[in-house]
Amino acid sequence: MSKQRVIFCDFDGTITVNDNIVAIMKHFQPPGWDELVNQVISKQISVQEGVGRMFALLPTSRKQEIVDYAIGNVTIRAGFQQLLDYCREEHIQFLVTSGGIDFFVYPVLSAFPIPKEHIYCNGSDFSGSQIEILWPHACDEHCTNHCGMCKTAIIRSYSADQYERILIGDSITDFAGAKLVDTVFARSHLIQLCEELKLNYYPFEDFHDVIKQLEEMKVK
Template identity: 75%
Template sequence: MTRKRIIFCDFDGTITVNDNIVAIMKHFKPEGWESLVDQVISKKMTIREGVGRMFALLPTSRKQEVVDYAINNVTIREGFAELLAYCQEQQIEFFVTSGGIDFFVYPVLAAFPIPTDHIYCNASDFSGSHIQIVWPHACDENCHNDCGMCKTTIIRRYSTKDYERILIGDSVTDFEGAKLVETVFARSHLIDLCSELGLNYVPFEDFHEVIQQLKEMNVQ
């Protein structure tokens, strides 16, 4: 039986050209944010702790400013709409697995034909004095990395017996998932991480390149 292809695609820095969490921090400049970003990227701090602490620096009184900036600052990487069309045509299941936050992930992706139950991201709570990040997709018993939005937990729901699993990503949030799948399309930090472990990865700059590579994989 032929396995069904399934794609798990990151959002920040992958679907979008820039990393939206970092962009928010750079724009609003809460004291201490740079150290938190550095510690997450260098893996000295877990993703969940780092992202939670970053947003806790921002007061909820600035909610509308933060939300408006996050949504309006987004640039979609070239070829994304075409990739979704190709996946639909080829019956490839497409999931967004994002370490980003609901208040910008869902509004941005609303322009594209992706079912909401195929979008995984973190949530937010603006009821207190400062922004609190909520973690509805935490690590299962097989992951102890304190991911926040655990991509490996989602990937493991789709067995290698039934699915050819593909990950598209760019950074440290994608690294654990990259170890599980058959093929990785990588950018930025993820290229270095995949190279270090000798993982099967394909570098890319836009989604047209991903589509072309998927087509070539069909004839191999």
């Protein structure tokens, strides 16, 4: 019996052309944000710590401004709707696994037919003086990376015995998950990791590339 295909798709820099968290920080320029980004990229601090500390630099008094900028700044990568259509036709389960934040992930994805329970991202609390990031999908006992939104925990919940697991991503938040799945579609920093670890991967520019390769994999 053939396994059911399931796709775990990153949001920032994958579904969207740009990284929205970095774009927000560049736009609002809270002091010290760039050093935190560098520390996350160089793995001096975890993604969870870095993202939490970055948003804590922003006052909640600017909430509307921040939300409006985050949503208005987004460009969706070409072929995304077509990929969703393809997944529906082929009975491929499609999950968004995002290290992004609910206040921009949900509004942006509301334009697409993705059930809310298939969207995993971090939460936010604007009730204090500074933005607080919440972690509803934190690491389980099998992960010590302090991911914030733990992609490996979600991937592990889909048994390799039953599912053909496919990851689409671009960056550091996808590194751990890429090591677990059958196939990776990679952009940017993730290509380098896949090369180094000899993972089964395909580079892509847009989602039309992904659809084409999924079709070829189906024939094999």
